[in-house]
Amino acid sequence: MVSIVLSNRAKQILSAVVDMYIQTGEPVGSRAVWKRYKLPMSPATIRNVMADLEDIGLFYQPHTSAGRVPTELGWRFYIDTILEKRPLSTQHKTKIRQNLKEAKYNIEQILRRSSHILSAFSHHAGVVVAPKFSRIVLKHIEFVKLKKDLVLAIIVGSTGTVYHRIIPFYTPIDQDNLSRFANYLNTSFAGLTLGEVRQKLVEEMRKDKAEFDAIWRKVFHLSQRVLQPENEYVYIEGTTNILNYPEFSDVQTMRSLLTAFEEKSIIARLLDRTLQDAKVQVFVGSEIAEEGLKECSVVASPYMRGETVLGTVAVIGPMRMNYGTIIPLVEYTAQVLSEILANTD
């Protein structure tokens, strides 16, 4: 958190410059801001204040005779202390809620739709990170023997997510035994996260080592492989929206941006850190360590099932995004998502 104290007037001017810069993307001059916002002082006074704000490091001047542009610190300060959120209209809210509820029971589609909504409403890239595999709460597991040495494992999570894996298994075993084992897992571990199940299994195996026969041990091993965490799935939509912003029109910048979007693991890593804190978070510029996204801002919020954080929804765009409307958008989307997931029992 930045500890800067500003006079009301300075705040007013900061706010006006930021607002105008969000719209135009060009350096904002004193006269322009004066005309536009009808501030009760002359351009000269505004100029003086702007010079002061530049001294503190909130503004930056591309060249001597240009207007001012907010610096990263400027954005940070604006977001933390001045910004007034503009709640979504009830219209928009019902639209979002309905759209997501339409896809009930199909989690993948719900998540895809969420990223679409985020993108369409914000005019930036909309991102949703699917629930982490190891955080999924086990509801049901099933093994199907496909042929002699191939087993299909199906895991149903409490949110309705379904995972399946085909695993080579070179030990002769019949479907009955597999079903019995699945049954054992279902009765003993339903309600735990897959991560926990995995761990408990290791413990069980260690504890009762003596008791187990060879086959049973193999099956334990098999389920270890089934519960191996997998890559996180990331839904991204609206990446082309960034083409509308002149600050990214440089081919070099654009390539690195789009490459970052294409490499979904980068986005997954970036949004991983939002999981710490169950509320909406904003990252500006170099607060984002990820290559290619340092000129961007991210508004992100985790979504949950009950108390458990599952994944993240986010909007990624240029620093000059309209935080006042986008923060509530992200917040609300996460909230609706959490609600929908809570009701899937």
Next chain:
Amino acid sequence: MVSIVLSNRAKQILSAVVDMYIQTGEPVGSRAVWKRYKLPMSPATIRNVMADLEDIGLFYQPHTSAGRVPTELGWRFYIDTILEKRPLSTQHKTKIRQNLKEAKYNIEQILRRSSHILSAFSHHAGVVVAPKFSRIVLKHIEFVKLKKDLVLAIIVGSTGTVYHRIIPFYTPIDQDNLSRFANYLNTSFAGLTLGEVRQKLVEEMRKDKAEFDAIWRKVFHLSQRVLQPENEYVYIEGTTNILNYPEFSDVQTMRSLLTAFEEKSIIARLLDRTLQDAKVQVFVGSEIAEEGLKECSVVASPYMRGETVLGTVAVIGPMRMNYGTIIPLVEYTAQVLSEILANTD
């Protein structure tokens, strides 16, 4: 097919110009081509021939004092009659084969890897359209009752593809009945495509209408919903490669291109027509009806399981792509894919 007959010399010059244009992307002049390819004639002669080729419509001159650029017709002719394919090196071949075989049993990953390979080797966008749902051959189907009014259906295809669907089902039914029905489907219809299964079910239901009790009919209906075709899945990788090509550096063109890539259904529609013919196909420029891709070329080949065409692999890039190496690349990738899918029984 175009019916144009050219002298050897004209072919040689066409070939040289095309080759040089592939490398530079800029209009090719007579002197440059003469120096580079050491053709046994003077620039003036080359100029004359180039003028002739322009008359036929194979070349185009951006302005009076510029070199020549192949027209769409020019590309078509070149591809159909002059092009010499340059087979992949054994090195590359084993690399591709190994990479794909590594992911055995995980069809999704195999397809994803295929698109990655296509993109990495061609330096353009690599595309793979997953097998069409209704063409999947049924190997195994299973119903799992999740809760009172929710059924999870799992379909395993003969290629190892697994589909799952969660379906609301408001008729009280126990797991036993569901299993019995699944069993019926497995024994009666395994080996048929899902499309066929769907149709047969309708017939069965009609034929024996009288015999069925209410529940049984509901279950029939349920499986109709399960077998509903779903959107085709498309894997695209390397879309950012197009940023390297100056012909797309115009922001407008780029946006429409990237938008087309983001809207995967457009790509699916485009590649749908390749399913007709089980061999590699090339589409140039306006032969592609799809919005935003009219300045591109597509090299596509279906992949199969046995005699059945399943889906398509393709490379999408600028018209001046290196067809000589890309056609064999696409051909080979489709072939390896078909081999791998053939062995999954």
Next chain:
DNA sequence: CTTAGCACTCACACCTTTAGAGTGCTAAAA
């Protein structure tokens, strides 16, 4: 402390000029 006035700065748009690549045509050579 605020503001009007003014000199000064700098990017950008616009014009002109120039260099160079490439052409088409003509007339000579093969």
Next chain:
DNA sequence: TTTTAGCACTCTAAAGGTGTGAGTGCTAAG
């Protein structure tokens, strides 16, 4: 008849020069 050298011509793109306007900082008066 075909090929080639020579040359005038065309057009683009880069380089340089100029003017305009938005915007500043400073100073001195309100």
